[in-house]
Amino acid sequence: MIFKFLMTFLVASVCVLTKPQAQISFRFNFGMQPIWGPVGYDKVDYYYLPDIETYYNLSEKKYTYQLNGKWITSFSLPPNHQDYDLYAGHKVVMNGARPYDHDAINRERYARFKNKHDQHVIRDSKDSRYYENKEHPRHSEWKENGHDNRDKNKHGGKEEGYGDNKGDKQGKGRD
Numbered sequence: 001m002i003f004k005f006l007m008t009f010l011v012a013s014v015c016v017l018t019k020p021q022a023q024i025s026f027r028f029n030f031g032m033q034p035i036w037g038p039v040g041y042d043k044v045d046y047y048y049l050p051d052i053e054t055y056y057n058l059s060e061k062k063y064t065y066q067l068n069g070k071w072i073t074s075f076s077l078p079p080n081h082q083d084y085d086l087y088a089g090h091k092v093v094m095n096g097a098r099p100y101d102h103d104a105i106n107r108e109r110y111a112r113f114k115n116k117h118d119q120h121v122i123r124d125s126k127d128s129r130y131y132e133n134k135e136h137p138r139h140s141e142w143k144e145n146g147h148d149n150r151d152k153n154k155h156g157g158k159e160e161g162y163g164d165n166k167g168d169k170q171g172k173g174r175d
Contacts, residue, residue: 032058035123035135036086041093048092048099048106050113052081055100056091064100071100087123090116 033044034056047056054065054077064071065078077084090113092106099106122130123137131138 033122035133037122038091038119039122039125044093046094046099048094049089050110051089052084087121088117090119
């Protein structure tokens, strides 16, 4: 009887003193997404651009692509695609690290999206959560709604741009 009591006490003590290991976390990166990105995604790590077989890393704001059989990471589009219209081309959202490690699979899986111009982009969105992006045409509305002070604290009082849009073209807006 005492043994049962001690075992129960020991198990209960371990359960109370042990921190739970499972945690659920949600990351939203609306403000980091470039205005040429597609709407409807709360979290994005990479975009895959099937038209030009290139990956765009949102956190680093860099493109990764193959050139002469080697992987290149750069702030600009591949040299032979500098005039590519990021607003018009289809973007495949990818989450996780280094999706280009599975490039052969991605090329095959997403080849059907080549030459598709079917996505609504953030620049043309009227969803206010995207206004946080400083490049969004309606960013001033986001600031007017009291978000400016939080923004200045986060960036030390300086306004910082999001993304290098070198190679971007102003495409026709879609509603």
